[in-house]
Amino acid sequence: MALLQIKVYVKSYLAAAAPNKVPPDKRVAAHVRDTTLKDHCLHENLYKAESSLATQLRTEKIGFNAFLAQLRVPNVSSDCTCGHPDQTVKHVVLFCPDIDRSNENLSPSSDLNSILTNAASLRKAVRWLIGLNILPQFHLARELLWDNINSS
Numbered sequence: 100m101a102l103l104q105i106k107v108y109v110k111s112y113l114a115a116a117a118p119n120k121v122p123p124d125k126r127v128a129a130h131v132r133d134t135t136l137k138d139h140c141l142h143e144n145l146y147k148a149e150s151s152l153a154t155q156l157r158t159e160k161i162g163f164n165a166f167l168a169q170l171r172v173p174n175v176s177s178d179c180t181c182g183h184p185d186q187t188v189k190h191v192v193l194f195c196p197d198i199d200r201s202n203e204n205l206s207p208s209s210d211l212n213s214i215l216t217n218a219a220s221l222r223k224a225v226r227w228l229i230g231l232n233i234l235p236q237f238h239l240a241r242e243l244l245w246d247n248i249n250s251s
């Protein structure tokens with residue numbers, strides 16, 4: 100079967116399986132349903148891994164348990180390590196008591212929307228999260244980023 104045929108089949112299968120799903124262009128978290136979603140300035144001065152994490156934070160499609168449980172990843176519940184019922188971006192960035200905030204260096208604002216829509220705050224949040232090493236897929240990025248920072 101040609102790749103194009105597979106794509107058409109998968110697309111029609113998904114459309115039939117979930118006809119009332121939100122259209123792709125609307126699938127973003129509430130706090131980023133604004134015009135800044137396509138603001139490329141937010142990603143300026145970010146390494147590729149940082150830019151990826153910024154997008155994941157803003158869309159909440161990130162390797163935190165709430166999203167993984169939503170995807171029905173086996174043996175994953177939405178609980179946070181601290182016992183909070185949902186390990187979401189907001190919980191991890193602002194409230195989780197298990198997270199070391201001593202090097203957070205975010206803006207004094209505790210408003211997630213302003214953190215995620217301001218280029219400087221977003222960059223700080225992304226670098227802080229990579230530094231925490233809580234997202235396995237960013238372990239290599241952390242090593243490379245820190246090596247880069249330490250060598251410059």
Ligand SMILES: [Zn+2]
Pocket residue numbers: 179180181182183190191194195196197
């Ligand atoms: Zn927590």
